[in-house]
Amino acid sequence: MGLVQGARKRSPWILHFDTGSCNGCDLEVWALLTPRYDVERFGAVNKANPKHADILLITGPVTRKCEDRLRNLYEQTSGPKLVVACGDCASTGAPFHNCYNVCGGVDKVIPVDVYVPGCAARPEALIDGLVLALSLWEKRMEEEG
Amino acid sequence: MDPMALILQIAVIILAPLAVGLLRGVDRKLTARMQNRRGPPIVQPFYDMVKLLSKSPILINNLQVTFAGAALLFQAAALALFVAGGDLLIAFFVSGAGSIFLVLGAFSVRSPYSYLGGQRELLAILAYEPVLFLAVLSLGMRSSFLVSELRGGLLEDLPLVLLAMVPVMVILLEKSPYDVPAAHQELISGPYIEYSGPYLAIMEGARWFQLAFVLGVITLFVWNDNTIVSLLGKAAIVLLVLFVTIVIDNITARLTRERMVMFMLTVGIALVAVNLIYLTIFPEGLI
Numbered sequence: 001m002g003l004v005q006g007a008r009k010r011s012p013w014i015l016h017f018d019t020g021s022c023n024g025c026d027l028e029v030w031a032l033l034t035p036r037y038d039v040e041r042f043g044a045v046n047k048a049n050p051k052h053a054d055i056l057l058i059t060g061p062v063t064r065k066c067e068d069r070l071r072n073l074y075e076q077t078s079g080p081k082l083v084v085a086c087g088d089c090a091s092t093g094a095p096f097h098n099c100y101n102v103c104g105g106v107d108k109v110i111p112v113d114v115y116v117p118g119c120a121a122r123p124e125a126l127i128d129g130l131v132l133a134l135s136l137w138e139k140r141m142e143e144e145g
Numbered sequence: 146m147d148p149m150a151l152i153l154q155i156a157v158i159i160l161a162p163l164a165v166g167l168l169r170g171v172d173r174k175l176t177a178r179m180q181n182r183r184g185p186p187i188v189q190p191f192y193d194m195v196k197l198l199s200k201s202p203i204l205i206n207n208l209q210v211t212f213a214g215a216a217l218l219f220q221a222a223a224l225a226l227f228v229a230g231g232d233l234l235i236a237f238f239v240s241g242a243g244s245i246f247l248v249l250g251a252f253s254v255r256s257p258y259s260y261l262g263g264q265r266e267l268l269a270i271l272a273y274e275p276v277l278f279l280a281v282l283s284l285g286m287r288s289s290f291l292v293s294e295l296r297g298g299l300l301e302d303l304p305l306v307l308l309a310m311v312p313v314m315v316i317l318l319e320k321s322p323y324d325v326p327a328a329h330q331e332l333i334s335g336p337y338i339e340y341s342g343p344y345l346a347i348m349e350g351a352r353w354f355q356l357a358f359v360l361g362v363i364t365l366f367v368w369n370d371n372t373i374v375s376l377l378g379k380a381a382i383v384l385l386v387l388f389v390t391i392v393i394d395n396i397t398a399r400l401t402r403e404r405m406v407m408f409m410l411t412v413g414i415a416l417v418a419v420n421l422i423y424l425t426i427f428p429e430g431l432i
Contacts, residue, residue, distance in 0.1 A: 007195035010186075038182040040173075043189050049333045051203070051341035054196070078203045078341045 005141070008054070008080075009134045011043045015053035015077065019070055019106065021060025024120035025087040029057055031123045039127065042134075050076040055133055057126075058112075061089040061096040062103040074110040080140050082133045084114045086126060091115040113140075157228045158221075162353035165360065166190045168383075169353075172318070172391055179395045194349065200342030205254045212250035213340065213347045219243030220354035227361050230293025237281045240358050243351060244270050250348070251336035262335025266326040268402045272409035273316045277359070279417040280306045280313075284365055287424070297368030300382075305420035307366050307382075309413050311389055316405070317359055320394035323405045360386075 016029050032039045033046060047053050050073045062070055074083070085106040088094040093104035106112050113136055116129035170187035177184025186192075204210055223240035226232070248270070251263030283306050288295045300307065316323045327335035340348050363386055364379035400408075 004195060004199040007192040008199065011189070011192040011196040013193075035181040038177070038184070040177060040185050041183040043185050043192055047334070048329070049338055051339060052334065052337075052345060054200075076203075079201045 005138060008137050012055045012130065012134060013045050013047045013053050014039075014055050014057055015048065015050050015073065016046060016057045016059070017070065017073055019058055019060045019066040019090070020063035020102070021087070021089060025059035025090070025118075028120050028123050028126060029059060029086060032126060037123045037127065039130065042130070044130065050074075051078065053077050054081060055130065056081065056083045056110075057086055058083060058090050058106045059086045061093045061099075062106055062109050064101050064103060067103055067109055070106070070109050080137065082113045082136060082140065083110060084116060084126075084129050084133050085112045086116050086129070087121040088117060088119045091117060094119065154228050158225050161224060161228070161357040161361070162350065165353040165356045166194070168356075168360075168387060172387065175388070175391050176395060179391070194346055197346035197349070198343050202343050203341045204344065205339055208253040209250055209339065210344055210347075212246045212253060213344050213351070216243050216246035216250065216351040217347050217354065219246060220351045220358065224354050224358045224361070227292055227358055230291060233281050233285055233290050233292055233295075233362070233365075236292075236358065237278060237362075240355055241270070241274055243355060244274075247336055247348070247351070250340075254339045256339050258332050259336065259339045262326055262332050262338060265328075265332070265402055266336045268406055269316050269323070269326050272323070272406045272413075273313045276309050276409055276413035276417065277313050277362070279414060280310055281362060283417060283421055284362070292365070295365055295368070297370075299368065300366040302424060303366065303420055305416045307363070307386075309416040310363055311386060311393075312409060312413055314359070314363075314386055314390045315393055316409075317356060318390055318394075320390055322393075322397040322400040323408075324394075324399055325402045325405050328399060 016026070018026055031037055032044075044055075050056075054077075056074065056077065058070070074081075083106065085091045089096060090106045091112075093102060093108075096102045097104050103109060114129045114133045116125050118125050121129075167187060167190070169190045170185070173189060174184040174187050219239055220243040223236045223243065226236040226239060244266070248263045248266045251259045251266060283303055284295070284299060287299060287302055312323065314320075316325075319327050326332075327337065332338070337345060337348055360383050363383055367375065367378035367382050369375040369378060
């Protein structure tokens with residue numbers, strides 16, 4: 001079991017999905033791939049494919065148009081999976097929480113494991129959120145039995 | 146056959162794909178260093194593999210996993226034939242059948258991206274298989290089609306054939322400028338897109354076996370009567386071809402699928418042809 005847990009922690013494949021963000025957080029997510037932050041050194045790769053992903057990085061308040069798509073992507077991801085809400089909008093809906101076309105934060109649609117605050121969320125904060133998410137694998141495995 | 150040789154062959158069949166896994170890790174590390182990044186550890190492909198095997202399986206239809214299993218079996222059979230000293234041509238055709246199963250797997254699901262990836266994989270096969278086939282033919286005609294009877298002097302006689310193997314490796318490793326089937330920004334992962342968890346691990350395993358076979362063909366160019374010198378030479382030639390491929394990957398952008406097919410069917414085949422023509426005119430070789 002230790003081998004599997006170790007491999008999971010060292011190989012988080014990421015799906016980044018924008019549910020209606022202003023692109024501020026998206027830019028910071030992309031900054032993670034650059035030489036300065038280089039998340040590939042933790043084994044993280046942006047797979048852009050829910051079927052290959054382990055961790056969903058969601059940015060932006062969930063608009064009503066995106067609600068079904070987000071749920072669809074979550075269901076297509078094979079478990080165990082983790083969801084990280086990146087930025088204030090994804091965490092709570094922030095300034096858009098009571099808009100007629102917005103559901104609110106990501107947790108209104110799918111279960112969220114880690115909330116990363118910030119407008120926009122800093123790359124350092126995103127890496128912290130990712131590392132925190134990785135430490136949740138064991139807890140998640142116990143829950144799922 | 147004596148049991149020691151048999152045990153050695155089985156060990157090589159198991160260890161060769163693992164060595165390919167390690168080479169893919171070295172590849173990712175080198176690519177990262179060339180881009181001024183730190184990069185993942187070189188055993189990263191094994192972490193990925195273990196993780197994929199431990200994920201919960203999601204299957205779209207039974208046909209999909211059948212084709213994945215067939216791809217793995219055929220590629221493993223090709224490598225086994227090669228290691229056992231069998232016929233190079235038969236091993237080549239068995240490996241080719243394995244690549245066709247990858248395409249069939251992509252066509253077995255109703256996903257437009259998977260379909261596009263499958264079509265492009267077919268084009269990639271159309272591009273690299275003729276060149277690989279001619280390389281295998283020229284190796285066989287110069288020396289022997291039986292791997293166990295192949296002897297030295299091939300690198301001196303067939304340098305341009307080895308050169309033609311570089312673009313073949315570029316396509317097989319899905320590197321720029323010919324990373325057409327799994328073009329990341331266009332098709333996400335092409336023929337692999339609908340495989341998840343353990344099934345993706347099966348496909349990746351099939352690819353490790355295929356690469357082990359093709360890299361095995363490249364090692365045939367080097368031979369020395371001293372086993373240790375021979376093995377060192379073989380390792381050096383594989384690392385050299387891989388390094389050139391990584392450099393090409395990092396200095397080029399992706400070309401279109403037509404350009405890929407055109408390049409391989411003209412330049413690739415011409416390299417092999419020129420080599421064979423001058424060997425016919427100067428049977429002793431130029432060097």
